[in-house]
Amino acid sequence: MNSNEGEPWNTHPDGRVSASQWDLRTTFTWGLLVFAALLPIALLGLYSFQVTARAVRELVQTDNQTAARITAELVSHDIEFSVSLAESFAALPDLVEGVERRDEQAVRRQLRALVRSYARVDRAYVTDPEGRLWADFPHAPESQGRNLADLDWYRGLSRTWTPYVSEVYQRNAEPKPLVVAIAVPIRHEQRVIGALVYQCRLDEITAWLKPINLGHAGYVFVIDHTGTLAAHPHLNLRTRAYEDYARLAPISRAMRGGPRTAEYLDPLARRTMIASFAPVRLGAHDWLAVAQQPIEDAYAPIQRLGLHISVAAGILSLVALAVVITLGRISGRNRRLFRELEMRAAELRIAERRSRQLIEESLDPIIVADQQGNISLFNPAAQKTFGYTAQEVLGHSLTMLMPPEFHNAHERGLQRYVETRESRLVGHTVAVNGLRKNGEIFPLELSLSVLGLPDRILFLGAIRDLTERYRMQARVDQSEKLASLSLLSAGMAHEVNNPLAYVANNLAVIERDTNNLVRLLAAYEQALPALKSASCKLAEEIDQLAEEIDLDYLKENLPAILKSTRQGVKRIADIVQSLRNFARLDRGSSDHINLLEAIQTSLEMIQGRLNRRNITVELPRGDLPTVICAPVQVNQVLLNLLVNAMQAIEASTRGSGRIEVHVWKAGNEVVVEIADDGPGIPADVLPRIFDPFFTTKAVGEGTGLGLSISHGIVTDHGGRIEVDSTPGLGSRFRVILPVAGKGTLDDNAAQTLPVGGR
Amino acid sequence: MTMPPKPCLLVVDDEPEVCNSVYHLLHRTYEILRAHSAAEAVALMEQHDVQIIMTDQRMPDVTGVEMLTRLKPSYPEAVRILFTGFADINSVIAAINQGHVFRYLSKPWQPEELEAVVADALAEYNRIVQHTRELAECRQTNAQLKADLHAVQTELARLNRENPPK
Numbered sequence: 001m002n003s004n005e006g007e008p009w010n011t012h013p014d015g016r017v018s019a020s021q022w023d024l025r026t027t028f029t030w031g032l033l034v035f036a037a038l039l040p041i042a043l044l045g046l047y048s049f050q051v052t053a054r055a056v057r058e059l060v061q062t063d064n065q066t067a068a069r070i071t072a073e074l075v076s077h078d079i080e081f082s083v084s085l086a087e088s089f090a091a092l093p094d095l096v097e098g099v100e101r102r103d104e105q106a107v108r109r110q111l112r113a114l115v116r117s118y119a120r121v122d123r124a125y126v127t128d129p130e131g132r133l134w135a136d137f138p139h140a141p142e143s144q145g146r147n148l149a150d151l152d153w154y155r156g157l158s159r160t161w162t163p164y165v166s167e168v169y170q171r172n173a174e175p176k177p178l179v180v181a182i183a184v185p186i187r188h189e190q191r192v193i194g195a196l197v198y199q200c201r202l203d204e205i206t207a208w209l210k211p212i213n214l215g216h217a218g219y220v221f222v223i224d225h226t227g228t229l230a231a232h233p234h235l236n237l238r239t240r241a242y243e244d245y246a247r248l249a250p251i252s253r254a255m256r257g258g259p260r261t262a263e264y265l266d267p268l269a270r271r272t273m274i275a276s277f278a279p280v281r282l283g284a285h286d287w288l289a290v291a292q293q294p295i296e297d298a299y300a301p302i303q304r305l306g307l308h309i310s311v312a313a314g315i316l317s318l319v320a321l322a323v324v325i326t327l328g329r330i331s332g333r334n335r336r337l338f339r340e341l342e343m344r345a346a347e348l349r350i351a352e353r354r355s356r357q358l359i360e361e362s363l364d365p366i367i368v369a370d371q372q373g374n375i376s377l378f379n380p381a382a383q384k385t386f387g388y389t390a391q392e393v394l395g396h397s398l399t400m401l402m403p404p405e406f407h408n409a410h411e412r413g414l415q416r417y418v419e420t421r422e423s424r425l426v427g428h429t430v431a432v433n434g435l436r437k438n439g440e441i442f443p444l445e446l447s448l449s450v451l452g453l454p455d456r457i458l459f460l461g462a463i464r465d466l467t468e469r470y471r472m473q474a475r476v477d478q479s480e481k482l483a484s485l486s487l488l489s490a491g492m493a494h495e496v497n498n499p500l501a502y503v504a505n506n507l508a509v510i511e512r513d514t515n516n517l518v519r520l521l522a523a524y525e526q527a528l529p530a531l532k533s534a535s536c537k538l539a540e541e542i543d544q545l546a547e548e549i550d551l552d553y554l555k556e557n558l559p560a561i562l563k564s565t566r567q568g569v570k571r572i573a574d575i576v577q578s579l580r581n582f583a584r585l586d587r588g589s590s591d592h593i594n595l596l597e598a599i600q601t602s603l604e605m606i607q608g609r610l611n612r613r614n615i616t617v618e619l620p621r622g623d624l625p626t627v628i629c630a631p632v633q634v635n636q637v638l639l640n641l642l643v644n645a646m647q648a649i650e651a652s653t654r655g656s657g658r659i660e661v662h663v664w665k666a667g668n669e670v671v672v673e674i675a676d677d678g679p680g681i682p683a684d685v686l687p688r689i690f691d692p693f694f695t696t697k698a699v700g701e702g703t704g705l706g707l708s709i710s711h712g713i714v715t716d717h718g719g720r721i722e723v724d725s726t727p728g729l730g731s732r733f734r735v736i737l738p739v740a741g742k743g744t745l746d747d748n749a750a751q752t753l754p755v756g757g758r
Numbered sequence: 759m760t761m762p763p764k765p766c767l768l769v770v771d772d773e774p775e776v777c778n779s780v781y782h783l784l785h786r787t788y789e790i791l792r793a794h795s796a797a798e799a800v801a802l803m804e805q806h807d808v809q810i811i812m813t814d815q816r817m818p819d820v821t822g823v824e825m826l827t828r829l830k831p832s833y834p835e836a837v838r839i840l841f842t843g844f845a846d847i848n849s850v851i852a853a854i855n856q857g858h859v860f861r862y863l864s865k866p867w868q869p870e871e872l873e874a875v876v877a878d879a880l881a882e883y884n885r886i887v888q889h890t891r892e893l894a895e896c897r898q899t900n901a902q903l904k905a906d907l908h909a910v911q912t913e914l915a916r917l918n919r920e921n922p923p924k
Binding site for chain 2: 493494497498499500501502503504505506507508509569573576
């Protein structure tokens with residue numbers, strides 16, 4: 001399983017994820033997304049607002065313009081009507097005749113009819129062509145004869161003698177209405193004989209204006225050509241001072257034919273207005289109809305729209321912000337979760353790698369099997385131990401790894417565990433036997449555990465090959481046995497040596513003295529014939545005694561008996577000496593020795609016997625490593641092994657043989673192998689060959705201490721002796737010594753051995 | 759016919775049979791003194807003119823080397839032999855360096871070996887004694903010669919005074 005496969009998260013090339021990078025990227029992405037979503041909405045809102053605002057403005061302006069134009073036309077018509085009325089009246093024959101005649105009474109009657117007939121006519125009068133009033137109605141005596149030539153209407157009328165509408169003004173008489181003077185010439189036969197003037201009230205126009213609604217607070221008013229208000233729907237113009245609208249730049253521009261719309265601060269309403277203008281054409285000059293609405297009123301929909309859009313945008317922004325925050329939180333939580341996940345994943349990966357490594361690199365075999373007992377994991381150590389490759393065992397039953405006698409128990413145990421979850425093995429360490437590929441059965445230690453997965457169970461067996469441990473244990477046991485024996489022998493050797501010393505000595509004395517006695521006896525025997533002749537009785541006694549003790553036999557055999565006894569004592573002394581060597585009381589000092597020389601020295605000592613038995617010895621060639629050791633002792637070991645090899649070949653009774661000596665260096669150890677082609681060592685004997693006093697040689701030929709002593713010496717040097725033997729083919733003994741020696745061979749060690757007695 | 763006196767050998771071993779055995783082996787050639795402790799050995803040394811001391815290394819009160827070391831100043835010419843059933847290298851070194859032993863034997867010894875060693879020791883003793891005697895003779899001769907020389911010189915001086923050179 002590749003650790004980079006099948007993982008639901010993205011990883012960097014190196015397999016690690018930078019959370020902060022992810023974080024930044026995510027925030028940026030979300031921000032961009034929200035911005036991208038909001039931008040069209042904002043643009044759309046802005047565009048809608050602009051369009052709507054323009055539409056509203058256009059609507060307002062259209063409204064205003066329509067109202068202004070209609071008003072202007074109405075006013076224009078109305079004034080024209082008034083002018084027509086004046087012209088018609090001025091052409092009345094009765095009036096012309098009255099004026100011709102200058103009949104004040106008649107003209108006043110005519111004027112009264114005019115004033116009485118038309119509500120708009122407030123006061124009418126007639127002047128002569130020079131502008132002197134001479135008839136009026138209602139009659140005002142103080143006005144009689146008054147020269148009115150400097151009044152506006154006169155100046156306008158007298159310029160061309162065509163009808164003229166004056167500027168607006170307020171009558172003095174109560175209720176001081178707003179009026180204009182409408183002046184027309186009175187002609188008689190193409191000659192101007194006077195002027196008819198009446199004051200035309202503008203109330204009607206004002207009444208028309210009142211119902212005109214522009215928006216909520218808009219209205220239309222009319223100003224005359226001087227900028228004076230002519231009609232206004234809401235102002236009580238009678239009580240208010242007029243305002244000179246001509247001073248307002250937009251209005252004065254409009255009166256001169258400038259733009260028909262404008263925004264300005266209305267001085268009367270004191271509000272900013274949006275207005276449209278329409279000229280009221282009155283012939284000589286134009287008045288102006290002004291349709292205006294307070295701008296905030298007119299644009300209220302725009303503002304409302306703006307407000308709505310702002311509110312909508314705000315809400316949208318808030319929603320977006322909330323979304324971003326939520327997303328941020330989620331992403332934050334995600335990030336935390338992700339980090340946690342990542343950490344867990346990393347931990348898992350590490351743990352997985354570690355456990356894989358543990359399993360792969362474990363020096364102990366580890367085997368995993370499923371609940372059918374089929375192998376699903378077989379680590380390298382297991383491959384090495386059992387000799388199978390993983391491919392050879394994966395999917396196969398565990399039984400292939402155990403000797404046949406374990407199969408039944410294994411199957412039963414497995415079945416019982418699967419059914420009842422009870423096992424004698426699980427959770428324990430047991431010693432059982434394993435079966436290698438090559439058929440070898442070996443001891444192993446098995447620790448069985450169960451991995452309970454949700455859907456199945458796995459058995460995990462950790463195995464320890466005990467072969468080497470048993471071998472080591474045997475070696476340790478051997479060493480301990482020899483160590484205790486060496487203590488025993490050291491003490492024993494000393495105890496035996498004392499009596500042995502005088503026994504051997506006395507034996508020599510007895511032998512010498514016996515020989516002397518025999519010599520003495522021989523001398524007496526020469527004197528025996530003389531004795532017989534002298535004393536028969538004594539001679540008989542002597543003969544009888546000689547017969548009794550079997551003197552001839554004695555003389556013949558006593559020396560041999562003594563000699564054999566001395567040899568026996570000598571052998572006892574040799575054994576004791578061997579025991580002393582075994583205890584290694586006499587330790588040598590360490591030196592570099594050349595192994596080839598050591599082998600040759602040893603061979604020289606047995607060369608005679610080797611030649612007699614036709615035994616050839618093959619020696620190693622070339623430079624051999626030197627080792628640091630006690631030369632005398634190592635020579636003794638080599639001699640022991642060579643003698644053993646020689647004696648093994650002698651035992652084969654073939655009449656010839658071959659000893660091969662090999663020396664090689666293995667790491668920091670040197671191996672000396674001495675191989676013979678003798679009968680080999682039987683398997684039941686092999687474990688005992690290093691035991692003291694164990695010998696297969698004929699009685700008297702070996703003490704059974706040679707290999708024990710050799711083993712002890714080599715062990716003292718920090719080395720070991722190994723033996724391979726195949727019955728019928730021969731034996732191979734290997735002495736393995738560390739090149740550098742053991743360091744210090746303690747000469748004083750012997751003194752630490754307890755010695756009993758003297 | 760009077761035999762020359764036999765050389766005297768002192769065997770020291772706390773094991774009496776060892777002493778007896780040595781006695782049996784060597785009594786015809788040597789006068790054997792037997793001691794079973796260092797104290798006995800010292801006493802015997804005072805009473806007899808001992809040529810060879812043979813001692814076991816391991817004894818209850820004192821080691822053979824220590825005893826030999828102690829005896830050496832008083833009996834410098836006595837030849838010392840050490841034997842032991844427990845041959846460790848350190849006791850051998852001590853025997854040679856401190857006890858000045860002539861030979862070292864390990865138990866059990868071969869009787870022939872013992873006889874040879876004792877014979878060697880006796881030869882050594884004789885050599886030392888002869889050497890010592892010769893040295894003494896040399897010294898005596900030397901002293902005599904010196905005295906003679908002095909007499910000659912005195913005579914020469916007297917003659918010179920009586921007959922002054924011309």
